Amino acid sequence: MFEVTIIKSFSAAHLLSEIGGKCEELHGHNFKVEVTVGAPDLNSEGILIDFRLVKKWLKDILDQMDHQHLNDLPFFKGKNPSSENIACFLYKEMQGKVTESRVKMLRVKVWESESAAVTYREG
Numbered sequence: 001m002f003e004v005t006i007i008k009s010f011s012a013a014h015l016l017s018e019i020g021g022k023c024e025e026l027h028g029h030n031f032k033v034e035v036t037v038g039a040p041d042l043n044s045e046g047i048l049i050d051f052r053l054v055k056k057w058l059k060d061i062l063d064q065m066d067h068q069h070l071n072d073l074p075f076f077k078g079k080n081p082s083s084e085n086i087a088c089f090l091y092k093e094m095q096g097k098v099t100e101s102r103v104k105m106l107r108v109k110v111w112e113s114e115s116a117a118v119t120y121r122e123g
Contacts, residue, residue: 002048003038003106006055010062014070014081026069031086032111033062035094039102049103057097061090083110087120 013028035058039048065073070081075089091108098105107121 001038001040002042003036004048004051004054005034005036006051006058007032007034008055008058008062009033010066012065012068012070014076016080016082019080029112031083032117033058033090034107034109034111035090036106036108037094037098037103038106039100039104041102043102049100057094058090061093083112083116083118084120086110087118091120091122 009030009032011028011030013026015026016023018024035054037049037054042048065086070076070086073081076085079085087108087110090110091105094108095105105122107119109117109119111117
């Protein structure tokens, strides 16, 4: 199995309801996002997928979130914009962009600080 991982970051504000503590107040993070796609074999050019393509997909999604109040975005209506839910959102958005049948979304990891991260994968 071959894997390609792209790392990008974005800054955003959010508040998390009903969890107690300071996180219930409006605050922000400089999130780091790792997106990994994979396939069991390489294409005819000897690559898994063009890095530029995966970078563009992730940039297009993160541009919608960068410097936003995440609670106001449609995906997070009625749910906490936690790192877990951010990872799930990014996974589903990226999955919709991966159209090569042999390439699959594997996981999304979201870091909200240097020492705290969450990973989402399906299956």
